[in-house]
Amino acid sequence: MQTVRVALAQIAPKLGDLKSNFEIHLDAVALARRKKAHVVVFPELSLTGYVLRDQVPEVALSREAPLFRKLLRASAQIDMVVGFAEETQGHRFHNAAAYLSKGRVLHIHRKIYLPTYGMFDEGRDFAAGDLVRAFETPRGPAGILICEDAWHPTCAWLLVQDGAEILIAPSSGPTRGAKPGRGITSLTVWHDLLRTTAQFQTSFVVYVNRVGYEDGLNFGGGSAALDPFGRIVASLPGLSEGMTVAELDVEVLRRARTAYPLLRDENLELVHREIARIRQERFQVPDPLDMVFLQEPAAPRRKAR
Amino acid sequence: MSRKLRWVAPAPLAEPDLSIDPEATTSILEGFIKKEVERTGLRRVVLGLSGGIDSALAAYLAVRALGRSGVVGVLMPYRTSSPASVRDAESVVGDLGILAERFEISELVDVFASKAGPIGPRRLGNVMARVRMLVLYDRSAEHDALVLGTSNKTELLLGYGTIHGDLASALNPLGDLYKTQVRELARALGVPKAILAKAPSADLFPAQTDERDLGLTYDEMDRILALLVDARVAPGTIVKRGFRRDAVERLRRLVVRSQFKRKLPVVAKVSTRSVGWDFRYPRDWSS
Numbered sequence: 001m002q003t004v005r006v007a008l009a010q011i012a013p014k015l016g017d018l019k020s021n022f023e024i025h026l027d028a029v030a031l032a033r034r035k036k037a038h039v040v041v042f043p044e045l046s047l048t049g050y051v052l053r054d055q056v057p058e059v060a061l062s063r064e065a066p067l068f069r070k071l072l073r074a075s076a077q078i079d080m081v082v083g084f085a086e087e088t089q090g091h092r093f094h095n096a097a098a099y100l101s102k103g104r105v106l107h108i109h110r111k112i113y114l115p116t117y118g119m120f121d122e123g124r125d126f127a128a129g130d131l132v133r134a135f136e137t138p139r140g141p142a143g144i145l146i147c148e149d150a151w152h153p154t155c156a157w158l159l160v161q162d163g164a165e166i167l168i169a170p171s172s173g174p175t176r177g178a179k180p181g182r183g184i185t186s187l188t189v190w191h192d193l194l195r196t197t198a199q200f201q202t203s204f205v206v207y208v209n210r211v212g213y214e215d216g217l218n219f220g221g222g223s224a225a226l227d228p229f230g231r232i233v234a235s236l237p238g239l240s241e242g243m244t245v246a247e248l249d250v251e252v253l254r255r256a257r258t259a260y261p262l263l264r265d266e267n268l269e270l271v272h273r274e275i276a277r278i279r280q281e282r283f284q285v286p287d288p289l290d291m292v293f294l295q296e297p298a299a300p301r302r303k304a305r
Numbered sequence: 306m307s308r309k310l311r312w313v314a315p316a317p318l319a320e321p322d323l324s325i326d327p328e329a330t331t332s333i334l335e336g337f338i339k340k341e342v343e344r345t346g347l348r349r350v351v352l353g354l355s356g357g358i359d360s361a362l363a364a365y366l367a368v369r370a371l372g373r374s375g376v377v378g379v380l381m382p383y384r385t386s387s388p389a390s391v392r393d394a395e396s397v398v399g400d401l402g403i404l405a406e407r408f409e410i411s412e413l414v415d416v417f418a419s420k421a422g423p424i425g426p427r428r429l430g431n432v433m434a435r436v437r438m439l440v441l442y443d444r445s446a447e448h449d450a451l452v453l454g455t456s457n458k459t460e461l462l463l464g465y466g467t468i469h470g471d472l473a474s475a476l477n478p479l480g481d482l483y484k485t486q487v488r489e490l491a492r493a494l495g496v497p498k499a500i501l502a503k504a505p506s507a508d509l510f511p512a513q514t515d516e517r518d519l520g521l522t523y524d525e526m527d528r529i530l531a532l533l534v535d536a537r538v539a540p541g542t543i544v545k546r547g548f549r550r551d552a553v554e555r556l557r558r559l560v561v562r563s564q565f566k567r568k569l570p571v572v573a574k575v576s577t578r579s580v581g582w583d584f585r586y587p588r589d590w591s592s
Contacts (some may be wrong), residue, residue: 013589014590014591015590015591016590016591017591051587051589052587053585053586053587054584054585054586054589055587073530103500124585139569155388175333177325177330177331177333177481178325178326178328178329179324179326180324180325180326181323181326182326183326183329184326184329184333211339212340213336213337213340213587214587214589215589216337216341216476218336238329239332239333239336248506275332281404
């Protein structure tokens with residue numbers, strides 16, 4: 001990768017109001033450009049708001065939708081990571097984030113892990129994504145994790161194995177109160193998670209969390225960019241809207257991967273072998289490795305006449 | 306036996322944890338009131354001021370969110386209401402410098418009661434709560450305002466309130482704070498000392514207190530509820546941790562039995578898409 005300046009757009013989208021949210025995006029794009037950023041990252045579902053429920057099909061966009069084309073045109077000015085409800089073939093609706101650059105879609109990540117527990121009901125409203133892929137941006141390889149995806153270390157691990165050096169994590173993370181000495185507890189929890197993700201994957205992590213209120217849920221903000229040592233490069237306070245720019249320095253990535261060669265030492269082959277064994281035991285399916293290398297093809301049996 | 310290893314006893318788990326950070330909690334609740342009111346295109350709230358700690362705290366939060374001109378306090382005494390309650394409500398009004406109105410409910414309640422026959426203290430209390438709701442919703446129309454709820458989490462969970470009475474509101478900033486947390490926040494926000502110090506009471510008849518009504522102190526109730534509800538600890542385990550079995554069982558029963566007070570009426574489903582079942586839009590729906 002090359003050193004890249006990333007703008008963190010901590011916005012408060014209006015629930016279900018695509019038009020207003022598009023304007024909020026354009027404002028943020030203008031500010032990010034003035035601050036000489038290469039890319040501006042928006043939160044999860046930044047174009048629609050979060051507690052959509054039955055509104056999902058009403059605000060979902062396909063890649064051909066006029067509003068999506070307008071976003072693409074805006075990406076001529078600066079690269080953007082935008083959160084939206086995506087309608088794909090077969091009328092499936094995904095909680096998605098698109099990386100747009102110079103009028104083109106470089107990548108769409110569809111949220112894998114849709115939280116459907118406690119205060120969350122995403123599994124009712126969205127189809128789960130089934131691909132975790134790194135992709136090339138103009139300034140280096142990146143991967144996207146939407147909110148809950150970051151709580152499954154396998155997602156970050158796979159992206160980094162696939163070559164990602166920057167992990168982008170758009171989020172709509174609600175708060176759950178505040179404790180003495182810890183402030184808003186969900187922010188502390190998130191920052192612990194982001195720090196360990198950055199350290200374990202020796203990668204940059206860019207977390208952009210929204211703010212604002214929907215039906216009494218309060219979204220915490222606290223967006224932050226961390227370097228591969230787990231240090232915060234730039235951050236925004238909780239609860240209020242704002243933007244900052246983080247410079248992700250390629251030199252720091254090199255130093256971190258030299259000092260902690262975790263990625264070099266990761267044993268992909270071992271993981272693959274053990275996963276295959278666990279899969280075989282848990283699901284009683286044949287081990288694909290056995291099938292390829294070990295099994296003699298059965299001799300064709302003649303039918304008795 | 307090892308002589309070299311120093312024994313370190315494990316620290317007990319801090320559960321239930323009812324502590325709150327007053328500053329951050331205030332920010333969240335202040336933003337909640339401001340944003341939820343602005344979303345409707347309005348700028349004001351009305352709330353009933355009973356002289357108690359819940360409505361006082363709600364008023365202090367509302368003034369922080371909307372300014373003095375954004376809050377209307379309504380005092381609605383009944384003839385048996387304690388004079389101290391009225392004085393305490395007035396101290397909130399004076400301290401905050403908000404617009405206050407006084408609406409005596411005695412006549413309305415008594416006329417109703419005379420037509421309803423002998424109704425007893427329980428029904429009379431419910432009538433008072435519903436007359437106050439009637440007054441607040443009417444005042445809210447007059448002031449282009451929303452009705453601000455003041456029920457706390459302990460009351461909501463135990464059903465210690467009147468459905469369509471004091472439980473009715475457009476938005477409630479206190480509904481996720483236990484009574485003991487309300488006290489802590491009220492102290493931090495400068496609610497008058499007399500209000501902080503007195504025993505919580507529905508003030509429906511003289512000498513009534515919540516803790517006498519419920520048979521437990523708020524401190525006990527909140528700790529048991531926080532274990533049952535927030536931490537999802539099984540009732541039997543809570544008893545093993547030193548709480549009285551009868552108290553745990555009673556609170557659990559009250560929570561279950563009052564579920565109807567926390568829900569809209571059930572709708573019989575006879576179509577493909579029904580209100581309350583599979584017509585699922587957020588309250589803050591906009592399109």
